[in-house]
Amino acid sequence: MQSRSIALEGEHDIAVARGEVRAVAASLGFRLIDQTRLATVASELARNVVKYASRGRMIAQPLAAAGGRAGLRLIFEDSGPGIPDIAAAMRDGFSTGRGLGKGLPGSKRLVDEFEIESEVGRGTRVTVVRWL
């Protein structure tokens, strides 16, 4: 299955992104609970892109590991302001916006792999993977 790229340019795209992720996850054979986890992660991370960077994109990449294990990688990237203190942003309850501060740390708990790269003034990329 090919990678899909979804433009994140407004609030409506958040719903589009999580719908797309759920559909891809279902087609890869993820069970309902994992589809829900992945759709929720997509919603949280896509909202961060729209809220903090105004625009960016999500890439959904189906994976096939050695041994035939399937997975789904989601990449959220933007050219926004970046995150000055990643350690703080990963703490439960920390938010520079009006959010609950659950987006990043909560999303990390919903996936198997979580990586965040950010440079102030350059942008942010969050990569997550959930294995089947």
Next chain:
Amino acid sequence: MDGQQRIPILKVGRVLIVPIQVDMDDQTVIHLQERILTELERTGARGVLIDISLLEMVDSFIGRVLSDVAAMARIMDARTVVVGMQPAVAITLVELGLELRGVDTVLNVDEGIRLLRSEFGIDEDEEGAGPHGGAFAEQVNRP
């Protein structure tokens, strides 16, 4: 608003019933919050029952709005119950670290009505139920 998804708000006696049957974008969620509070004020309803049984995901944004609605309704002397959360949604909410503070959750609409009646003393047939009493649902959100 153009392109806005319409979520119906039904009034049964002194309870507003809000069946959410689609995945809502953020605008729709915010707009729904405002409409619930407006209808509480306009109708004098004492209870709000939000049915999320068809909602496939509750993220931190929707979770916060549900908590906010409950808190705001409480200030307006009304109680809020959220009914029908899917198991996968409940598991994900807990893993995400959301508590839905101040929100009572029950399994289905029957239980929700029972809770509003017995626990919170909201009687469907009380004064204010309108000309049809509690027997008919009235859709109150016509544009």
